[in-house]
Amino acid sequence: MSDVALELASITKRFGRLTALDAASLRARRGTVHALLGENGAGKTTLMRIAFGMLQPDSGSITIDGTDCSFASPADAISAGIGMVHQHFTLVPAMTVAENIALGGRGSFRPAQIRDAIVVLSERTGLAVDPAARIEDLPAGAQQRVEILKALSRDTRILILDEPTAVLTPAEARELLQKARELVSNGGTAILITHKLRDALEFADDITVLRRGSTAWTGHASEATEETLVAAMLGGERTRTDAGSAATTVPEHDATVLSLRNVDVRDAAGVERLRSVTLSVSAGEILGVAAVEGNGQHELLRVLAGRLNVSSGDVTIPPIVGFIPEDRQRDALIQDFSLRDNIALLGAGARRGITNWTAIGKRTRELVRDYDVRARDELAMARSLSGGNQQKLVVGREITGSQTALVAENPSRGLDVQATAAVHARIRAARDAGMAVVIYSSDLDEVLALAGRVVVVHAGKVTEPPREYEWIGRAMLGVAGA
Amino acid sequence: MTETLAFVIDMLVHATPLIITGLAVAIAFRAGVWNIGADGQFIAGATAAAWVGVSASVEIGWLALVAALIAGIIAGAIWAALAAWLRSRFGVLEVISTIMLNFIATYGASFLVRGPLQEPTHVYPQTSGIASGAHMPILVSGTRLHWGFIVALVVAVMAWWVMKYSATGFRVRASGVNPFAARSAGLIDVSRVTTVAFVVSGAIAGLAGAIEVSGVTFALYENISPGYGYTAIAVALLAGLNPLGVIGTGILFGALETGAGAMQRNIGVPSTTASVIEAIVILAVIAVAQLRANRVTRAA
Numbered sequence: 041m042s043d044v045a046l047e048l049a050s051i052t053k054r055f056g057r058l059t060a061l062d063a064a065s066l067r068a069r070r071g072t073v074h075a076l077l078g079e080n081g082a083g084k085t086t087l088m089r090i091a092f093g094m095l096q097p098d099s100g101s102i103t104i105d106g107t108d109c110s111f112a113s114p115a116d117a118i119s120a121g122i123g124m125v126h127q128h129f130t131l132v133p134a135m136t137v138a139e140n141i142a143l144g145g146r147g148s149f150r151p152a153q154i155r156d157a158i159v160v161l162s163e164r165t166g167l168a169v170d171p172a173a174r175i176e177d178l179p180a181g182a183q184q185r186v187e188i189l190k191a192l193s194r195d196t197r198i199l200i201l202d203e204p205t206a207v208l209t210p211a212e213a214r215e216l217l218q219k220a221r222e223l224v225s226n227g228g229t230a231i232l233i234t235h236k237l238r239d240a241l242e243f244a245d246d247i248t249v250l251r252r253g254s255t256a257w258t259g260h261a262s263e264a265t266e267e268t269l270v271a272a273m274l275g276g277e278r279t280r281t282d283a284g285s286a287a288t289t290v291p292e293h294d295a296t297v298l299s300l301r302n303v304d305v306r307d308a309a310g311v312e313r314l315r316s317v318t319l320s321v322s323a324g325e326i327l328g329v330a331a332v333e334g335n336g337q338h339e340l341l342r343v344l345a346g347r348l349n350v351s352s353g354d355v356t357i358p359p360i361v362g363f364i365p366e367d368r369q370r371d372a373l374i375q376d377f378s379l380r381d382n383i384a385l386l387g388a389g390a391r392r393g394i395t396n397w398t399a400i401g402k403r404t405r406e407l408v409r410d411y412d413v414r415a416r417d418e419l420a421m422a423r424s425l426s427g428g429n430q431q432k433l434v435v436g437r438e439i440t441g442s443q444t445a446l447v448a449e450n451p452s453r454g455l456d457v458q459a460t461a462a463v464h465a466r467i468r469a470a471r472d473a474g475m476a477v478v479i480y481s482s483d484l485d486e487v488l489a490l491a492g493r494v495v496v497v498h499a500g501k502v503t504e505p506p507r508e509y510e511w512i513g514r515a516m517l518g519v520a521g522a
Numbered sequence: 523m524t525e526t527l528a529f530v531i532d533m534l535v536h537a538t539p540l541i542i543t544g545l546a547v548a549i550a551f552r553a554g555v556w557n558i559g560a561d562g563q564f565i566a567g568a569t570a571a572a573w574v575g576v577s578a579s580v581e582i583g584w585l586a587l588v589a590a591l592i593a594g595i596i597a598g599a600i601w602a603a604l605a606a607w608l609r610s611r612f613g614v615l616e617v618i619s620t621i622m623l624n625f626i627a628t629y630g631a632s633f634l635v636r637g638p639l640q641e642p643t644h645v646y647p648q649t650s651g652i653a654s655g656a657h658m659p660i661l662v663s664g665t666r667l668h669w670g671f672i673v674a675l676v677v678a679v680m681a682w683w684v685m686k687y688s689a690t691g692f693r694v695r696a697s698g699v700n701p702f703a704a705r706s707a708g709l710i711d712v713s714r715v716t717t718v719a720f721v722v723s724g725a726i727a728g729l730a731g732a733i734e735v736s737g738v739t740f741a742l743y744e745n746i747s748p749g750y751g752y753t754a755i756a757v758a759l760l761a762g763l764n765p766l767g768v769i770g771t772g773i774l775f776g777a778l779e780t781g782a783g784a785m786q787r788n789i790g791v792p793s794t795t796a797s798v799i800e801a802i803v804i805l806a807v808i809a810v811a812q813l814r815a816n817r818v819t820r821a822a
Contacts, residue, residue: 371706374699389709391689
């Protein structure tokens, strides 16, 4: 028997006229972490859904431990020893950890038995969770651990992790990837879908790169460099994401555009989200915000964007602040409205009288052209656009709508390399045009790549550590000093 | 008068309350307000209009009609405002509160026509006839078709225009489809917009009740609404919540109900057949819409 735990050979999958996978292959060896890299839309998730029985390939074969397999459903894949942790959590928020892990199992539900099993599994894997905790009370990192335990609770030998670090802080992400390494040390296999080169190079034994549905590169991580992987991911059309420095230039005119003084914010339940925050942002600078999820950055950004009222303190902001919210599908766009109607959303709250659809249509066409939004025309539904094009539309609307200030929250979440580069270029251009820009990203690298100055929010308090990865990372965790 | 013409007239008379209540429902649903209470608001409007119409003196002439219609609009608006207030103040689901208010309106009207507003002989559960000045003028002489039908068409065109071209209509649509984006990207006061839409919806349903009293019944009866406010939901949904479409679907349902009566009289087909057909039409529309939505999602 070979040492190959899972082999996917020449997998082809079409959706209508779109070929999602074109003879893609992947060989995951037993006892290794295998990273699956590729841009958004390269087919990573589709390939893994096929391995997990959620989709059936049009052609190609799946082999586990040298035996040919075909899965009609995830249940078949689970009984063959495959587990998958999805990009978006599939937990029931109102249920406990134990109930969630039991969900999908067979037979009767015995809470005590499940609890004991979880404790044993927790100890064996080092993934600590409280079986009695409710999912909705847990931070993202702990929810991720529950997802993994759930997948492992069924004698899983091959664990597929779909972008597991997307929702985690840098520290949580490292911990998770180290855990993945430990899990494979006793003969298991982990497949890690990611688009972070650094994670793949550091934590994987083998790497497979998909480009447009085909395997573009495969080999040992030790033989790969960032350069070879980027070349494989992008093919001919290479783009450097980190081109253009953060430009730590001090703004020439020290005109303060956004300023907060002793701002407190309490939420509906009376919990203090921001405590006596004082900060200011000048025209022509990008202020970066770094924070671990749930420390008040959500509220800070909304106060700066004029979307949230403060409980006390002084807020000075321009009448219109451009705002790019993290959840653009929900908060920035109306999916079932046309592009034109989504542009009309700008300033809709204060508009009076009759809507001038001709003028708004013209503006939409200009914006679509200037911001390189790929769409049929201005009457296409927002839903029909890819994530990158949706974001370009939002960025364009918010920048042109304000001209003075822009607040962006995770502006590149879910975007591929090229769309990310386009969004970053627009944000830099806005700064160069004299806008005061605030950017928050859960990816500290992104904050550092864009921002000239970085503040950290921890437990509702804002501090400004030296602009260095280590210092910022410590401040995010509330550790003072170096 | 030929039988066909008689049928068409009857159909349009039946369609009038359905179109107007259908518009009421369409506006509310567009705003994301699940106003199931058009029936109660209709009855509130009919009651107020009948009260004004009965009390009006002969001397004021056609002003009695204007007063009755305004009274109906106000009563419908108040009936909806109760549910709107419960929703915005306490977060009470309007689906539940409006249904409850329907019962209150139905039995409230029953009480009134057997008590304080009963006709002087105290024999029939109804009010006296309204003053002749409060009667809606006849549109086609020699028939029952009254100007209320024209009012329905005008309200439909106005609603369509407001939804499509006015800033207010855009706010209503945006708040209804995605309140989060309306609030965050449009800086729209969603709770204000939906409350206003809710009250306007009630006002229109109240107008329908007032028109029914002034154009068809000329008095308030028990069970003045055979469930117009509920059929209105089907009328609005079948029209895809488009006010102009409501004219067509309102006439369709008016035809079904008129035809059902005729079929029963002439060939003995139970009139409930029409209800069955209505339900089948609605199910078919929902199924087609869902299929289409699925195809879009899959293609994306």
